[in-house]
Amino acid sequence: MISNGRILGMLAEMVRLMTIDEGTSQAFKVRAYENAIHGIEGYSGNVADLDAKSMAGIKGVGASIAARIVEFVDTGSVKKLDELRSLYPVEFVELLKIPGLGPKTLKMLRSELGIGNLDDLKAALEREALRALPGMGKTSEEKIARAIERLGLHGKDRRTPIAEAWPVAVGLATELAAIDGVTAAVPAGSLRRLAETIGDIDIVVATDDAQPVMDAVSSHPSAQSVVGRGEKKTSIITRSGIQIDVRVVAPSQLGAALLYFTGSKAHNISLRQRAIDRGWLLNEYGLFEDQVVIAADTEESIYQALDLPLLPPPIRENSGEIEAAAKGTLPALVSLGEIKGDLHFHSDRSGDGRSTLEEMVAAAAARGYHYLAITEHGEDLAINGSSREQMLAHRGRIRTLNEQYPDMTLLYGCELNISPTGELDYDLDFRLLFDWCVASVHSSFDLGAEQQTARLLRAMSDPAVNVIGHLTGRYIGRRPGIELELEAVLEGLAVSGVALEVNGALDRLDASAETIRRAVGADVKLVISTDSHHTSDLRRMEFGVANAQRGWAAAADVVNTLDSPTFLEFARSRR
Numbered sequence: 001m002i003s004n005g006r007i008l009g010m011l012a013e014m015v016r017l018m019t020i021d022e023g024t025s026q027a028f029k030v031r032a033y034e035n036a037i038h039g040i041e042g043y044s045g046n047v048a049d050l051d052a053k054s055m056a057g058i059k060g061v062g063a064s065i066a067a068r069i070v071e072f073v074d075t076g077s078v079k080k081l082d083e084l085r086s087l088y089p090v091e092f093v094e095l096l097k098i099p100g101l102g103p104k105t106l107k108m109l110r111s112e113l114g115i116g117n118l119d120d121l122k123a124a125l126e127r128e129a130l131r132a133l134p135g136m137g138k139t140s141e142e143k144i145a146r147a148i149e150r151l152g153l154h155g156k157d158r159r160t161p162i163a164e165a166w167p168v169a170v171g172l173a174t175e176l177a178a179i180d181g182v183t184a185a186v187p188a189g190s191l192r193r194l195a196e197t198i199g200d201i202d203i204v205v206a207t208d209d210a211q212p213v214m215d216a217v218s219s220h221p222s223a224q225s226v227v228g229r230g231e232k233k234t235s236i237i238t239r240s241g242i243q244i245d246v247r248v249v250a251p252s253q254l255g256a257a258l259l260y261f262t263g264s265k266a267h268n269i270s271l272r273q274r275a276i277d278r279g280w281l282l283n284e285y286g287l288f289e290d291q292v293v294i295a296a297d298t299e300e301s302i303y304q305a306l307d308l309p310l311l312p313p314p315i316r317e318n319s320g321e322i323e324a325a326a327k328g329t330l331p332a333l334v335s336l337g338e339i340k341g342d343l344h345f346h347s348d349r350s351g352d353g354r355s356t357l358e359e360m361v362a363a364a365a366a367r368g369y370h371y372l373a374i375t376e377h378g379e380d381l382a383i384n385g386s387s388r389e390q391m392l393a394h395r396g397r398i399r400t401l402n403e404q405y406p407d408m409t410l411l412y413g414c415e416l417n418i419s420p421t422g423e424l425d426y427d428l429d430f431r432l433l434f435d436w437c438v439a440s441v442h443s444s445f446d447l448g449a450e451q452q453t454a455r456l457l458r459a460m461s462d463p464a465v466n467v468i469g470h471l472t473g474r475y476i477g478r479r480p481g482i483e484l485e486l487e488a489v490l491e492g493l494a495v496s497g498v499a500l501e502v503n504g505a506l507d508r509l510d511a512s513a514e515t516i517r518r519a520v521g522a523d524v525k526l527v528i529s530t531d532s533h534h535t536s537d538l539r540r541m542e543f544g545v546a547n548a549q550r551g552w553a554a555a556a557d558v559v560n561t562l563d564s565p566t567f568l569e570f571a572r573s574r575r
Contacts, residue, residue: 002048002073004040005171006222010072010081011037011065012167013240016093017084020103035060038354041536048073076221090241091117097478098151100144108133118153143446150480159197160242161477163506166191168242169201172220176246179216182207183251188261192313194546196476196509200243204257210248217246253285255298260284266318274306274322282306314513314550331554334528336545338561341371342538344415344438344469344501344529349394350377351384354534357397363535365405370564373436374398375413378425381442385417388430395433409564411435411571415469420444420451422458424465431464436571438501438529440469441482449483456489460498466574467499467527467559470510478507486515490522497574499525499559502551504544505537516551527559 015033019025039060040047047055047069055066072078092110095101095118101109109115112133113124121144124130130141169187177185182205186192189202205213210232218226223236232248249257260268260283275282280289286296287305295301300310308325312333315321324330342364347357355363357374364372376394379385386394395412402410413436416424424431424439431437439459447455459465471489472481493500500519503510508531511519519526528548530540548558555561559570 002076003171003174004043004047005167005174007047007069007072008037008040009167009171009222010078011040011069014068014078014081014084016096017081017088020088020093020096020106021084023104023107025103032062032065036062036065038534038536041534042355085239089116090239094118094241095121098144098153099147099479100140105135118148122148147480151477158241159199159477161197161507162191162195162509163476164240165198165201165242166506168222168238168240168244169203172201172217172222172244172246173203176203176205176213176216179207179212181209182213184254186254186258188258189263192262193264193316194314194509194513194543194550196512198242200245202261203244203246204254204261205246205248206251206254206257207248208250213246213248217244249284251297253296255300255302256282256286256296257284259299259302262313262316264317267316267322270318270322271302271306274308278306312546312549314546315552317550331552333549334545334553334555334558334561336542338555338558339369339528339541339545340562340564341369341373341560341567342530342532342541343373343375343411343413343436343467343527343560344503344531345372345374345413346376346415346531346533347374349386349390350415350533351381352377352533357394357401359535360532361401361405361408361410363538365408367538367541369408371409371411371560371567373411373413373438375415375436375438378414378416380417380419380425385425388426409568413437415440416459416465417442418455418459420447420455422455424459424462428462428464431462432575434464436466437464438467438469439465441473445473445479445482447482449485452482453485453488456484457492460492460496463574465498466571467501467529468493469501469529470503470505470508470531471500471515472510472512474510475507476509481510486518490519490524493519493524494522497525499527502526502528502544502548502553502558504528504530504540504542504547506540506543509543509547511551513547513550516548516553520551520553520557525559526553526557529560 011033015030018030022030039058043058052066052070055061055069056063068078095106113129115121115124125145130136131138169191173185173187176182184206186204188204191198191201214234217234217236218229222238224239225237227237228235235245237243272282275287280287287294287302295305303310311321311325346353347360376386377384379387398410398412412434414434416437416439418439418441460468474481500511502516528544530537532538
């Protein structure tokens with residue numbers, strides 16, 4: 001069975017490679033594949049069950065792309081994709097993540113300097129070879145070198161951003177779970193802990209018959225090579241360069257295996273010591289007293305035997321969680337079920353939105369939300385923003401639409417742009433017409449920490465602003481966040497009463513877990529948002545909640561766990 005996730009992965013790889021081949025992300029072919037991805041993301045059925053004609057009926061999927069999907073479903077590969085892979089190897093494509101290196105520049109670097117990977121690029125920067133090329137210069141060279149440093153890129157220590165690793169892991173786990181006799185297939189490791197970057201992917205499979213699982217993994221179409229196969233473990237390297245380790249355990253051992261292979265290593269060591277203190281042994285097969293199994297089938301049973309509550313994977317980092325849980329001082333971490341609304345939400349009124357207002361509101365209502373802030377981009381964001389007239393007309397649509405959803409309050413909102421000096425879109429009187437405003441940095445990422453801090457402090461002093469969105473503006477593995485003086489920013493948020501957004505987009509996860517924990521300690525209120533631009537983006541809320549947990553946030557710290565009257569009072573309090 002080929003899952004939608006695998007199809008989406010194939011299309012996403014086509015987008016990356018065609019962007020280089022075409023020389024721009026705005027090429028018609030590239031945009032066509034992106035539209036197909038958005039259409040399939042919103043399709044509830046299994047795309048692999050459709051013929052080419054039916055696939056072409058999905059919004060955004062044209063006849064030629066449908067034919068390639070059918071080719072992928074039937075053969076496990078796509079001829080055009082294989083051609084592009086041979087032209088642009090993985091280590092070359094990864095250079096596209098570095099700010100300042102667009103597709104045209106990359107192709108020039110390869111043709112003029114023979115640069116094919118990160119080590120080649122670093123060597124060229126050391127000998128100052130880039131500055132002699134057309135359109136480059138010393139400043140560009142310095143910016144690229146600084147971006148590599150800030151992104152923490154290392155040629156031999158390859159780490160994959162979680163946004164890239166997640167669909168790969170979930171797609172394969174879904175396929176393995178469908179094999180006869182398999183009772184569970186769960187991604188583990190740092191991915192399950194929601195780490196920002198992943199070294200490799202671990203998947204734990206529960207079944208009494210390992211061979212069909214090992215066969216499926218070693219012959220998987222995504223595998224470029226099999227680097228190891230045993231009776232109960234197989235490791236492959238995918239065509240995108242990610243290592244995947246699949247381990248099979250008996251269903252009765254699933255909890256112990258998940259606990260062990262989720263980690264972190266330091267968390268596991270502390271748990272094992274707790275077992276040793278009781279005269280027991282804890283390993284990947286279970287918790288034992290001599291040869292007797294005390295607990296093994298669920299993680300919860302193992303924690304309970306060790307006199308601990310079940311600790312969610314995002315906090316298993318040995319950063320005090322075991323000690324706090326043992327003392328009863330660990331906060332009751334926020335849960336997905338406690339979220340009552342989404343407060344950063346776009347429709348196609350924003351230039352980068354891909355679902356209509358009606359579709360977005362219906363998707364939110366289906367989640368049972370009590371309130372929803374529709375926050376289109378402000379006028380100062382080129383292409384994607386809205387004028388005053390467009391915003392006022394949009395307000396009318398929102399008010400009318402709200403009549404169809406009496407159980408959900410729709411807020412007329414805006415995502416304001418924070419200028420380099422901290423100014424915001426529109427004038428103050430117009431800004432105060434909005435029910436809810438997110439203020440975010442979308443430009444001038446290279447300013448110094450003092451300037452970035454000043455712009456944020458000025459923005460949060462504005463009475464129309466309710467929350468600072470995606471604090472650093474980072475894209476994990478592609479764009480480093482702005483540098484800022486965090487203590488000053490947190491103090492400003494605490495004093496002003498402006499909340500800090502926890503953005504659930506996997507390629508952002510901004511604020512970081514460390515920043516969230518420090519914000520909680522500084523009595524800063526949080527808002528967990530999806531920053532949705534398409535109905536399929538609403539699932540980001542689970543990632544936002546997990547990241548908030550990673551930062552030890554409780555429901556009391558999160559604004560959008562409030563009931564409607566209390567939340568609306570909070571929203572008005574800044575005005």
